[in-house]
Amino acid sequence: TFPPVAVLPLAVPAVGFGEKPTLIALFLYGLLPIFENALTGLTTLPANVVEAARGAGMTGWQRLTKVELPLSAPIILGGIRLSVVISLATATIGSTVAAKTLGEVIIAGLLSNNLAFILQGGLIVAALAVLIYDGLSAIERYTARRMGREAE
Template structure:
């Protein structure tokens, strides 16, 4: 446990340094830069790109969570059970359709910028949240749900007070997977002028500057690891509170 805290603190410190003071890493990245070329990406600040990147992922993940959980609630009610196969097919399509293709199709309608990226991340993030929410809502302890019904709770009250709280840890696992997928996938948004950390990676690929690629990739990777870890800790906390 103590080792985990130390490692977490080291990774947080490294991420903050990369974002706020990238010039500190010139000696490390210099061997990977072209001769006489720039070592640290300076066309935009790492802080502004990081905040924009996280903002896009947060908006897309929030929208995917709302839609996927609402859909899961619908198809786990008796009145909506018939729509479960169709809902699963729709959410699966979001994963099987390449994000690059979504971007290409969305640009004519939404223009360049964050819009197409939000659509791509939203579609890509639906499946893990939907599947986990359905699994959680269909595997609730029968004794608990019967007890809630026995004390006179209405369907809405049972959903809000019993079912959703009990389903939250498993649903949160799907949200965690969706967010981590989104953090990596959002980098391609820079191909359609969205402000993400992919801008650094793409600039490195276009100029044959591996230092840029490493800089952008390392920041994205650290964000993914730390956010993943934070959500795992939240899941463990919620599971512990619910006696699971």
């Protein structure tokens, strides 16, 4: 994974200040949980299901799109959920390179030694993270029920 704090100083000279380096850093940071969960979901499928699809004459592409990805969807969604929540919480550091994020309030509080600003920014980010986590968890559970697999 690529830590955003390490990517931001490298991205700013290439794309300038603002949202672009922040988005690059968050994109690179969010790849690992999605990739790991996709790999886990696809490699832990029941062998008899994959073999039945093969025995039914499905090509590799058909097995992937009609059997393996749908059965892996809840686990892949878990990686997306984790990546989104981590990125939301980490996006506040984008304010250090002039991106318009909730980190502006936190940084203003730190610079002026204003605890109210720090708490305001931190609590809003925390509340958003919890709401998004719960919403994506509900989607993940729904998908798991529809695919006949329990959420892991």
